[in-house]
Amino acid sequence: MDNLENEALSTQHSGGAVLECKDLSKSYGNMPALNHINFSIEPGRIVGLLGPNGSGKTTLIKLVNGLLTPSSGEVLVDGMAPGKQTRAEVSFLPDRTCLPTWMTATQLLDFYQDFYADFRRDAAEEMLEHLGINKKQTIKQMSKGTREKVQLIMVMSRSAKLYLLDEPIGGVDPATRDYILTTIITNYNPEAAVIISTHLISDVEKVLDEVIFINQGQMVLQSSVDQIREEKGMSVDALFREVFKC
Amino acid sequence: MLSKLLKHEFRATGRIMGPLYLVLLALSICANFSIRLLDSSDARFLNILGGLIMVLFVLCITAVCIMTLVLMINRFRTNLLGDEGYVMFTLPVSVHEQVWSKIIVSVVWFIATGVAVCLAALIAAFRVAYVGQIVEAIREVMAHITAYYAINGVGFLLEFIVLCFVGIASSCLQCYASMAVGHSFANHKTLLSVVFFFVFQFALQFLGLSGAFSFEGFNFGGPQAIHAFMLILIGLSAAVGAVFYIITTQMLKKRLNLE
Numbered sequence: 291m292d293n294l295e296n297e298a299l300s301t302q303h304s305g306g307a308v309l310e311c312k313d314l315s316k317s318y319g320n321m322p323a324l325n326h327i328n329f330s331i332e333p334g335r336i337v338g339l340l341g342p343n344g345s346g347k348t349t350l351i352k353l354v355n356g357l358l359t360p361s362s363g364e365v366l367v368d369g370m371a372p373g374k375q376t377r378a379e380v381s382f383l384p385d386r387t388c389l390p391t392w393m394t395a396t397q398l399l400d401f402y403q404d405f406y407a408d409f410r411r412d413a414a415e416e417m418l419e420h421l422g423i424n425k426k427q428t429i430k431q432m433s434k435g436t437r438e439k440v441q442l443i444m445v446m447s448r449s450a451k452l453y454l455l456d457e458p459i460g461g462v463d464p465a466t467r468d469y470i471l472t473t474i475i476t477n478y479n480p481e482a483a484v485i486i487s488t489h490l491i492s493d494v495e496k497v498l499d500e501v502i503f504i505n506q507g508q509m510v511l512q513s514s515v516d517q518i519r520e521e522k523g524m525s526v527d528a529l530f531r532e533v534f535k536c
Numbered sequence: 537m538l539s540k541l542l543k544h545e546f547r548a549t550g551r552i553m554g555p556l557y558l559v560l561l562a563l564s565i566c567a568n569f570s571i572r573l574l575d576s577s578d579a580r581f582l583n584i585l586g587g588l589i590m591v592l593f594v595l596c597i598t599a600v601c602i603m604t605l606v607l608m609i610n611r612f613r614t615n616l617l618g619d620e621g622y623v624m625f626t627l628p629v630s631v632h633e634q635v636w637s638k639i640i641v642s643v644v645w646f647i648a649t650g651v652a653v654c655l656a657a658l659i660a661a662f663r664v665a666y667v668g669q670i671v672e673a674i675r676e677v678m679a680h681i682t683a684y685y686a687i688n689g690v691g692f693l694l695e696f697i698v699l700c701f702v703g704i705a706s707s708c709l710q711c712y713a714s715m716a717v718g719h720s721f722a723n724h725k726t727l728l729s730v731v732f733f734f735v736f737q738f739a740l741q742f743l744g745l746s747g748a749f750s751f752e753g754f755n756f757g758g759p760q761a762i763h764a765f766m767l768i769l770i771g772l773s774a775a776v777g778a779v780f781y782i783i784t785t786q787m788l789k790k791r792l793n794l795e
């Protein structure tokens with residue numbers, strides 16, 4: 291029954307927003323983390339979810355993934371509430387490396403291939419090879435940077451409808467940052483939406499189509515990057531510094 | 537998807553349990569030689585060596601049992617409630633499938649450990665004549681049960697096996713429920729998991745005692761009563777397991793709190 295309803299909803303929303311937040315709020319106890327957030331994201335867009343530390347970016351991403359349940363309001367992925375079906379369409383990069391450390395890269399490829407119908411094993415293997423990562427090595431034996439790259443490769447090797455990348459470039463050197471951004475741009479499904487959550491704006495600015503600013507759980511702005519440049523005559527980084535001036 | 541979860545869960549746990557069983561097997565064979573040695577030789581060195589191997593064998597049995605328990609708890613804690621939870625809970629599978637995969641794999645390992653320990657003990661004590669004697673002894677016990685209690689020995693054995701399965705699953709679920717509740721808090725997750733385990737244990741004992749009193753005056757005589765008693769035990773165990781299952785799945789769905 292659930293499936294039928296979900297399918298019906300999915301068809302109804304096909305062609306529409308890939309992600310919609312309607313009056314979405316989340317509080318931890320008495321502490322509000324997100325306050326009546328409203329926005330929608332169309333397919334084919336690369337969106338920067340920008341805000342200072344603790345502004346609610348990770349909470350929002352967890353809600354979209356169904357790792358948290360909203361206190362009020364709703365979040366819809368391809369017209370469906372987060373669940374088993376939406377997870378097949380969302381490719382998520384958490385803000386930490388959380389791959390099972392005992393697995394080798396090959397076992398990890400098996401794992402992703404088993405669970406995700408849209409996993410492109412060839413693409414993943416090619417990227418691993420390109421980086422010279424030994425597939426027989428366990429995740430535990432890899433350096434922190436390599437682990438992050440492996441995780442990104444797994445996430446970007448899926449043909450998902452929505453990519454949620456939480457701090458993909460936090461804590462890595464500039465060369466790796468470039469590699470990560472290039473990987474995202476060259477591997478994402480062009481009909482999909484990509485959400486990149488970060489506070490390192492100058493690094494990601496060049497790849498973004500759109501930005502959402504959030505601060506203290508409130509949405510401050512949703513705008514296209516071109517619009518910001520044309521109307522305000524400044525870069526996203528400069529606007530961010532102005533809006534979030536301490 | 538459950539079958540895929542099971543496949544990867546067995547892969548993750550088998551790499552630990554497999555080698556442990558192999559060590560146990562090797563030590564049980566050594567223990568067998570040691571027993572013969574201790575029986576036949578008077579040489580001091582050989583006697584000490586034999587004794588040491590026996591100590592190692594007993595330690596290994598203990599280690600296998602403890603490891604099965606630790607693995608059951610640790611897989612749930614690290615794989616679902618630790619950082620790996622970000623990978624597991626974003627897979628296109630339901631929370632029910634996640635919990636079932638953990639229960640099934642844990643029950644299988646508990647049973648396998650039980651069988652492995654029995655086998656190891658048999659190997660250690662092996663003389664060809666023993667096999668015949670053991671088979672004979674089992675047959676005799678069954679015959680006695682059938683004759684004395686006038687109940688179906690095989691039926692009783694089957695009920696006992698089912699009770700073991702349900703009981704183990706129910707105990708695993710008690711641990712899972714405690715962890716799922718304990719880890720829903722922001723701090724002291726492990727400590728709270730232990731506290732909730734004892735809270736559940738206390739609640740069960742309290743209910744068990746009240747339940748026992750309600751049976752007072754109930755006539756348990758007659759052969760059918762033993763079957764009825766076993767079925768009641770299985771039913772109660774399953775009911776307790778079901779309550780813990782609901783607690784676990786609801787907490788994971790509604791109150792998941794990954795760091």
